[in-house]
Amino acid sequence: MRYERMNPCKECMKHSASCGGENTCKQVRQKKLRPYTGIRFTSDGFDCAFPVSIDVHSVCSFGCLYCFAVNTIQGRVNTITPIGEASLSKLEGIFSGKSESKEAQMFRRALKYHDRNENGYPCAVQLGAISDPMDNIERQRGWFLKFAEIVKKYDQPVKISTKGNLFLEKEYLDAVKDKPELFFVTYSIITPDDKVIKEVEPRAPNATERLQCMKNLTDLDVKVGLRLRPMLPGVSDSTPDYPQAYKTLIERSVDAGATAISFECAFVPGRMTEDMQNRWKTLEKIVDKPLVNIYNNFGKNQACMRPPYQWTEQIMHAVYEEAKKHDLVIGVSDPAWKQLTEVGCCCGITEDDPVFGNWQRESATNQLMIARDTGKLLSRHDITPEWASHKSLCGLVNPGVGPTAAYTHRHGTWAEVLSKLWNNPEKERSPLYYFQGALIPVKRDKDGELYYKYQGLKRKTPENTPFWKIN
Ligand code: SF4
Numbered sequence: 001m002r003y004e005r006m007n008p009c010k011e012c013m014k015h016s017a018s019c020g021g022e023n024t025c026k027q028v029r030q031k032k033l034r035p036y037t038g039i040r041f042t043s044d045g046f047d048c049a050f051p052v053s054i055d056v057h058s059v060c061s062f063g064c065l066y067c068f069a070v071n072t073i074q075g076r077v078n079t080i081t082p083i084g085e086a087s088l089s090k091l092e093g094i095f096s097g098k099s100e101s102k103e104a105q106m107f108r109r110a111l112k113y114h115d116r117n118e119n120g121y122p123c124a125v126q127l128g129a130i131s132d133p134m135d136n137i138e139r140q141r142g143w144f145l146k147f148a149e150i151v152k153k154y155d156q157p158v159k160i161s162t163k164g165n166l167f168l169e170k171e172y173l174d175a176v177k178d179k180p181e182l183f184f185v186t187y188s189i190i191t192p193d194d195k196v197i198k199e200v201e202p203r204a205p206n207a208t209e210r211l212q213c214m215k216n217l218t219d220l221d222v223k224v225g226l227r228l229r230p231m232l233p234g235v236s237d238s239t240p241d242y243p244q245a246y247k248t249l250i251e252r253s254v255d256a257g258a259t260a261i262s263f264e265c266a267f268v269p270g271r272m273t274e275d276m277q278n279r280w281k282t283l284e285k286i287v288d289k290p291l292v293n294i295y296n297n298f299g300k301n302q303a304c305m306r307p308p309y310q311w312t313e314q315i316m317h318a319v320y321e322e323a324k325k326h327d328l329v330i331g332v333s334d335p336a337w338k339q340l341t342e343v344g345c346c347c348g349i350t351e352d353d354p355v356f357g358n359w360q361r362e363s364a365t366n367q368l369m370i371a372r373d374t375g376k377l378l379s380r381h382d383i384t385p386e387w388a389s390h391k392s393l394c395g396l397v398n399p400g401v402g403p404t405a406a407y408t409h410r411h412g413t414w415a416e417v418l419s420k421l422w423n424n425p426e427k428e429r430s431p432l433y434y435f436q437g438a439l440i441p442v443k444r445d446k447d448g449e450l451y452y453k454y455q456g457l458k459r460k461t462p463e464n465t466p467f468w469k470i471n
Helices: 008-018 024-028 088-096 102-110 136-141 143-154 170-177 194-200 207-219 245-255 274-287 291-298 309-325 335-340 364-374 403-411 414-423
Strands: 034-036 039-041 052-054 084-086 125-127 158-162 183-188 223-231 260-265 329-332 439-444 450-454
Touching (some): 024 136, 039 088, 084 088, 136 143, 143 170, 170 207, 194 207, 207 245, 223 245, 223 309, 260 309, 309 335, 329 335
Parallel strands (some): 052 125, 125 158, 183 223, 223 260, 260 329
Antiparallel strands (some): 039 052, 439 450
């Protein structure tokens, strides 16, 4: 059995000091992990084209210093509950249609099983939204190998985001090679500098290995892309060994077969646990920049601290230009510079992709792009998918505390949340704030529905931006 013949601790020994004493490995070597739902509606539903995600395990082993997922999954030191592993039988019940539960039907609805594309494919499901599906827990468990058999049985496309190196292994390549068209693997790499990665993403494979995985998949006709996110000064722009880091990374990704890029600048979580504060302190030492202070000085604009567009303009455009040079499909996940996107899916997947093109059109990214290109005024109906009126908030958003919050959580719908955000421009997650002024409210109809117009962000074209080194 896999758990008997592999020992991830052994390979991890060099990193044991950063393990945090969470006994993750010990748990992972048990035969069974805590059964856990794993599949969920993404809380990024406002601007994401893939509404359904699977968090394979409830924790991630990579330990990136900037990770915000430790706040949303159970990754906090001292608050660890047993590791959960997504139930394969539950997933098969959803993909096969055999599960009659209301929840399973909701997932099928959001995955557009009733509205497949001309080639018969539903919307892709995401692996790797808030824990890495190819991390060292997966290396030990081999969950993906069984999952791949299920998705191939039901022709369910899977969009994977990872920093893992499991596609160096024959058994993982074998798992996808007979139906390569069903997998789209995007590699999260924020610098080509392996030395920097070792410090910033301490238990994740280096960039060289990730790029080799990209190449291996390309050789099997699996589509691959680059996720250059979250970009950080001193990491993604320029390092001592890579003075034009983003350029080198894009070139190497293209050489490895990448056809698309998705990019955004880092944000700083608004509320940090002590563990997160320590991670950010370490990160600051590595990049030799007072990152948290820099972000604090921007002022609080959202629940997480997003940098203002003036500070990210130069790096976002530099990456855009480089990606254009290499004919990559450009998907922009950064809320401030969505106007640079070429496609309405921020992973960089085109509408006419024969397998993956059936993504959700009612996302703010796609609608902002339509407004940019056509002058259309947008209403909340444009960003509200059909399933949202039926989906309760359970599992989608943090309910807060108190009886009212609990009631809303159970009985409110995602469509109601979208409506509140859309129609109240003063809210921090409203389109006005979220896109930093690229969409502005222009009129309200008799029912109180607000309409937004695209005006875009005006470039200032700075020659230098504080703390970035962009050549
Ligand atoms: S791979 Fe993702 S989830 Fe895992 S530690 Fe890094 S940022 Fe967090």
